[in-house]
Amino acid sequence: MPKPKLDRLDRRILTLLQEDGRQSNSELAGRVGLSPSPCLRRVKLLEEGGVISRYVALVDPVAVDLPVNVFVSVTLERQVEERLDSFEAAVMERPEVMECYLMTGEADYLLRVVVPDLASYERFLKDHLTRIPGVASIKSGFALKQVRYRTALPLDHLADG
Missing domain, CATH: 3.30.70.920 (Lrp/AsnC effector binding domain/regulation of amino acid metabolism (RAM) domain)
Structure with missing residues (x-):
């Protein structure tokens, strides 16, 4: 699979999702400067292209007794x-x-x-x-x-x- 070409908006989307993967598409779109539909299309293309591989919750190891x-x-x-x-x-x-x-x-x-x-x-x-x-x-x-x-x-x- 060829590497997807990432423009400035894609990079901004990725940066924001890495900071908070739970934000709504509307929030993300507003922060990127797009309307929700084009933002969602871009996110879906990033997922389908394998750039976004998954979404996770980061757990504090000390809080779960793994220090x-x-x-x-x-x-x-x-x-x-x-x-x-x-x-x-x-x-x-x-x-x-x-x-x-x-x-x-x-x-x-x-x-x-x-x-x-x-x-x-x-x-x-x-x-x-x-x-x-x-x-x-x-x-x-x-x-x-x-x-x-x-x-x-x-x-x-x-x-x-």
Whole structure:
């Protein structure tokens, strides 16, 4: 599917929806400077084109007793397709794993794991991560403080389509 061309209005719509995905189409249209019908058409095209992939609610992890963020570097014994697929499938099944990236550099994967406490991370490590076939080493780093967390992508680099 070709990448949709995004003009100034599309970028503005995306920026506003990233700030508040629950605003009504009328509110959004007013803030963008369009009437509701053309605004809704643009939003639908952004959804159909895969630019807007979904709408979510962001939950405060501390409010739901998940204050511990652990960044985990995982190295596999061998980087072969079968091992990569096996590791990725195992990680996809773990609700503690919020993010997982295949990396270049020293480690093969970087994970962000959220848990209520250190004991929960130890159980996750012993009962799940270390049991994935092909894992050679695991290095964990605990976040002491969240300095910045964003979900809105910066869109200023996009030129008018």
